[in-house]
Structures are given as C-alpha cells and as structure tokens.
Amino acid sequence: MASEHQPDIEFSSAGYIAGGRPVLSAVSFSVAQGETMVLLGRSGSGKTTALKLINALLMPASGQVRVLGRATSAWDLIKLRRSIGYAIQDVGLFPHYTVEQNIALLPRLERWPGERLAGRVDELLQMVGLPRHDFARRYPDELSGGQRQRVGLARALALDPPILLLDEPFGALDPTTRTDLQAEFRRLTQTLHRTSVFVTHDAQEALAVAGRIAVLDSGRLAGVYTPREFLASSEQAVQPYLKMLRAARELSS
Numbered sequence: 001m002a003s004e005h006q007p008d009i010e011f012s013s014a015g016y017i018a019g020g021r022p023v024l025s026a027v028s029f030s031v032a033q034g035e036t037m038v039l040l041g042r043s044g045s046g047k048t049t050a051l052k053l054i055n056a057l058l059m060p061a062s063g064q065v066r067v068l069g070r071a072t073s074a075w076d077l078i079k080l081r082r083s084i085g086y087a088i089q090d091v092g093l094f095p096h097y098t099v100e101q102n103i104a105l106l107p108r109l110e111r112w113p114g115e116r117l118a119g120r121v122d123e124l125l126q127m128v129g130l131p132r133h134d135f136a137r138r139y140p141d142e143l144s145g146g147q148r149q150r151v152g153l154a155r156a157l158a159l160d161p162p163i164l165l166l167d168e169p170f171g172a173l174d175p176t177t178r179t180d181l182q183a184e185f186r187r188l189t190q191t192l193h194r195t196s197v198f199v200t201h202d203a204q205e206a207l208a209v210a211g212r213i214a215v216l217d218s219g220r221l222a223g224v225y226t227p228r229e230f231l232a233s234s235e236q237a238v239q240p241y242l243k244m245l246r247a248a249r250e251l252s253s
C-alpha cells in the first residue's frame, strides 16, 4: 500500500478509446501524496475521462492507472471509491434529498452514528460557506448553481478521503466567490494534506490552486509544470493560456 515515496496516483502510458477514437493517448504523470495536480485543457481534451480512470468508472484501454500503489483494475471498487471524494462536473445532487441529506449520503452508508453525522454535516456546511439555518433543509432546485456546486464539494469531502477529484468544481461561481473558494480550497488541501486532482479550463484558476499543472491537449499530455514553469513555458499548447493571462492582466491594470 501507500508508502512515503510512492505517488498516490500514477498514470503509466494510459490510453482510453471511446466511439472508436482515442480520447486519451499514452498519458503518464503522477501525483504525490498531499499534492494538488491541476488538469488544464480545452473542452473535449479528456479531463473528465482522466478523472474517471482514477476512480475506475472507466478502465484504461492501454497502460495503467495506479491509485495508492495498486492498479485500478486490481482494486475492490467499493474500497477504492471510499478512498476518493469525487465532485462531478454536473454536481449530480439527488433532487429529492435536502442539502443536509445529500451531504450525509456517504457517512450514512458507512453507518455513522447520528451525533457524529450531524457534527460532520455542520462542519462541512461551514467549510463551504453555507450556513446551516439557511441551507440545510433546502432542496437542490432551491439553490443557485454555485450553491449547488458547494454542496457537491461538501459531499465529496464528507468521509475525509485521502484523495479528492474535482471536476470544474467552481465553474458556476461568480468571480469573487470563485476566488474566495480557490483560496479556501488551497488552505484546506494544505492543512488536511489531501492529494487532489482538480480539473479546470481556466489558467488563472489553475495557477491559484495548483501544486503542478498537467496540460492536456486533444487527449495527449503536453507537459506537467509548476506554476513558475508554466508561466515561462515555450510549449505550444501552453501559449493560448499565457496569452489569455496577459490579456486579463492588461484589462485589470
């Protein structure tokens, strides 16, 4: 199982094919324990597919994806998914469950006693900035898109898993709230020392949360960069992001 020197997540030449076409081709990278890896890429570049390979919703057609030292194909799926909190792209809350019930879903399946469960739900609501008295009893269709995303994030954090997968978790938020939550997320992952893979198509967001940034370009990995390396990269696939960052900087100055 996990050791200090072994990455928590490791793609080894992993490929995936859908509809007869390669969606991911020979992707190799690893995520160390406690590291936040951002997957940055345009729509359709294979980001969500990569996350699904990590929690074994999909299996690689070639190569391997290892989680905590073991190939996903060799994991007991229930145990694997218990180790992973997954905030999916379209949030996927249960519409007939309240906010509280949605967040409590996994701890309830784990048969947590009522008191512990209630305490955890309180903690999580506070973590994502949704005051209990106002939000706990609401249904998803009584929330804004951004509030729903926060519930999705709270649900992914519920069991305090060692690994977090976040698929554009802040996509529906206004820029100010988004910046706040990015900072909060960074603080959270650093203090809890959680390993995470964070998907975004926004370079600014990537730089705000990343330990390192893996750039996906049409299913291929263009490179893996620290924020500093990313900003100095001459790789072709990185240039459109640098251009956007420069444009944003010019607008704000």
Ligand SMILES: Nc1ncnc2c1ncn2[C@@H]1O[C@H](COP(=O)(O)OP(=O)(O)OP(=O)(O)O)[C@@H](O)[C@H]1O
Pocket (backbone or CB within 6 Å): 018, 019, 023, 041, 042, 043, 044, 045, 046, 047, 048, 049, 050, 089, 201
């Ligand atoms: N079941 C499938 N059959 C055919 N093509 C698929 C299937 N699933 C995914 N694809 C294709 O694979 C590519 C990658 O999809 P994926 O969802 O991983 O992209 P993404 O980077 O997450 O995009 P977005 O930013 O829009 O969410 C897309 O071109 C998509 O159309």
Ligand SMILES: [Mg+2]
Pocket (backbone or CB within 6 Å): 047, 048, 049, 089, 167
């Ligand atoms: Mg996606």
